[in-house]
Amino acid sequence: MEKYRKMWKEIVFQALGKIAPDTAAVRASFTPDSIPAETPPDPALGDIAFPMFPFAKLFKAAPARIAGLLESLTISPTGRARAAGPYLNVTLDRPAVFREVFGRVFAEGDAYGANGSRAGERVMLEFSSPNTNKPLHLGHLRNDALGECAASLLKRCGAEVLKVNLINDRGVHICKSMLAYKKYGNDRTPESEGVKSDHFVGDYYVKFAQWAKDDPDADNQARELLKAWEAGDPETIALWEKMNRWAVEGHKRTYEATGVSFDRYYFEHETYTAGREVILQGLKKGLFYRKEDNSVWVDLTADGLDEKVLLRGDGTSLYVTQDIGTAVVRAEDWPFDRLVFVTGNEQIYHFRMLFIVLRKLGYPWAEKMNHLPYGMVNLPEGKMKSREGTVVDADDLLAELTADAVEEIRAREREGEIEDVSAAARKIALGAMNYFLLAFAPHKDIVFDPKESISFNGDTGPYLQYSGARLSSILRKYEERKERYEKGAVDYLLLKESDEWELAKRFAEFPALVAKAAADLDPSLITSFLYDCAKLFAHYYHDHQVLGNDDPSLVLTRLDLVRALREVLRSGFLIIGVPFLDAM
RNA sequence: GCGUCCGUAGCUCAGCUGGAUAGAGCGCCGGACUUCGAAUCCGUAGGCCGCAGGUUCGAGUCCUGCCGGGCGCACCA
Known part of the structure; x- marks a missing residue:
């Protein structure tokens, strides 16, 4: 177009x-x-x-x-x-456009939309980055969906992408669940209790909070344990390794279930001291300054920020110190043109500061640091608050959505048509979740309504999946009675309906749309495009027969439209992490 | 207080670099299955686009101010 x-x-x-x-x-x-x-x-x-x-x-x-x-x-x-x-x-002139667009869609299949707008660009993308003291929650799910989607968008545009996950596996919050386990664990294990391992660890974090409510000494003990950890106390390290493994293995199972993966894991315990040297070098160059208590500061008032501390008086690292260090390490590990961080918008200030400091330090890649902040995920009942226990657990949510999908399949009496009901239900649940999480511009706060997301009506993942299944169904029917249409020939002059034309125009715009979505890192452009296409086809399909036409040429020509739309949907689904189902 | 993001239909949101009557979904009400999947489709109602100025031939869109809300402004991450 x-x-x-x-x-x-x-x-x-x-x-x-x-x-x-x-x-x-x-x-x-x-x-x-x-x-x-x-x-x-x-x-x-x-x-x-x-x-x-x-x-x-x-x-x-x-x-x-x-x-x-x-x-x-x-x-x-x-x-x-x-x-x-x-x-x-x-x-x-329509026939010429139909021929050109469909030809391109058929040639590229479910990779349609690929374009060279970011060819050769090397992008490192950090997302998820969970703590190892509890299971993943709904907020992580938005983070993961955005990260995965950003990765596929960039890849579609020709970029080389490295997805990385920085595991927050150290700190006083980690020691809290360790301490509770020492106190109440009695050598129980996830296996002995039959609990998913990250939930097992999380349960002790909750136990700590309960204990700390009554015992003001709990927090002191946690800090003591952190000291022991930093001193390399063998017993503490052993416990930390054990519980950390449980947490990370549990997280990985959730990633598998939600279709999330990483090319590389970084662990905070390996990187948290990095950065100290970099800061000290900056100090030598006169970029930073020391205060009486020995802490190191940077003055960012000229950049519209405040004075910020970069290194504690006792020489230990802070969050920024560590992020400066990991950025430098990563630039050496895997030289990138761009480094993108996906985090909640409460960290906007932190990343502004980080990027400015890296620029001051003179790294050539510091100009190509990006932050993709996203808004909070709220619930219909209000905010998620960990203190009030209203945080939605990722595994629980997925299980709930899957159960709803199974129920719906049963209610429609579709079991007979589906080979594996529970597998289909899981795919519908995943589609519902990813679609909902990506259907809004990232910077916006969203209200995640599980019931609405799994609904088969309206602007939802399952609706799109249903549309795809119908397309597949038409093609199956065609295969069954193929011989009836043998005498026909594809002729785009026969596509006279406005819906047919509107769809073809949408297809033609798709590659440019993918490029824009990648440039803006905005998946909602893709979700609304797909919904628009599905909606157009539903309207068309209601009024016009594809297979039920006397003219075999019309049948074959309309089938091209069906095939093309199916490929476009498959391509879009791959980008936003919605599984395509041939039957549901 | 300062910074930043947001404010469009009852609710949840689209509105591309300013352009022709502001669009969806949900919900409400009313219709459509002897025919390719009705998990669908169609229709009705519902809007001083937060308020006030300004720029422009033209503003939901750009600028300024105000009002209302989210998030930040830790030797936490």
Whole structure:
């Protein structure tokens, strides 16, 4: 579609030159590229719209008059232009576009939409980054969905992506669950209790909180344990290793269930001291300064921030210290053009500071640091608060959605059509969840309503999956009675319905849309595109038969539309992590 | 207080670089299955686009101020 837009801008530009009182003035004020081209509000008006307002002054004529004059001067085999008030609307020659678009979709299959907009770019993407003292919750699920989706978007655009996860496996909060286990654990294990291992660890974190409520000494003991850990006390290290393994293994099972994966894991216990040297070097260069208590600071008031501490007086690291260190380590590990962090928006300030400090330190890659912050995930009942126990556990949520899907399949009596009901239900649950989590611009706070997400009606993942299953069903039916249509031949002149044309135009826009979604790191562009396509087809399908036509050529031609849409959906589903089902 | 993001239909959200009557979904009400999957589709109702100025031929979109809300402004992560 972009191709035709460009072509027609040139045609309009040339025509304007012909009717201009002063051709040179036109060339001075406009270029073919700068001529605004839009999409008419009503498809019946045409496919490309050129508003004439900008030319009124220069031409000393009303926009409508200019549009009228251009009508006869813009002749092209690719379509025809018509004046409509102050607009010049172009209606494209459809068969040529159908042929071109479908041809490209069939050639690329479920990779359709791939484009070279970020070819060769090496992007490291950090996301998830959980603590090892409790299981994953709904907030992580949004983080993971965004991270995975950003990765596939960038890959579709030709970038090389390395997905990394920084495990927060040290600190006083980790010691709290360890301490509770020492106190109440009695050598129980996830196996002995039959509990998923990260939940097992999390239960002790909760136990600690309960204990600390009554015993003011609990926090002191936790700090003591952290000291022992930092001193390398063998017994403490052994316990830490054991519980950490439980936590991480549990998290990995959740990642598997949700289709999340990483190319590399970083562990905070390995990196938390990194950065200290870097800060000290910066201090030598005079970028930072020391206060009386020996702590190291940076003055960011010129950048609109405050004075920030980079290193504690006792020489130990802080969050920033560590992030500076890991960035430097990573740039050596895997030299990147860009490093993107996916985190909640409460960390916006932190990353601004981090990026500025790295720039001050003079790293060439510091200019290409990106932060993808996302808004909070709330519940219909309100905010998630760990203190009030209203945090939604990731595994529980997935189980709940899966159970709902099973129930729905049973209610529709679809078990007979589905080979593996529980596998299908899991895919529907995953589709529901990922779609909902990605359907909003990342920076927005969202209200996650499980019931709404799993609904098979409306703007949801399951609705899209259902649309895909229907397409597959049509193709299966076709295979069964193939011989009836043998005498037909594909002829795009037969696609006369407006829905058919609208769908083809959508397909044509998809690669550019993928490029934009990747540039903006905004998956919601993809979700709304897919919903729009599915909706259009549902409307079309209701009124028009595909297989039930007397003319076999019409059947075969419409089947091309069905196949093309199915590929486009498959491609889009892959990007947003919604499983495609041939039957559900 | 300062910074930042947000404010569009009862609710949840789209509105691309400013452009032709502001769109969906849910919910409400009313319709459509002897025919390819009704987990669907169609229709009705519902909007001083937070408020007030400004820029422009033209503003939901850009600028300023105000009002309301989220999040931040730790030698926590």
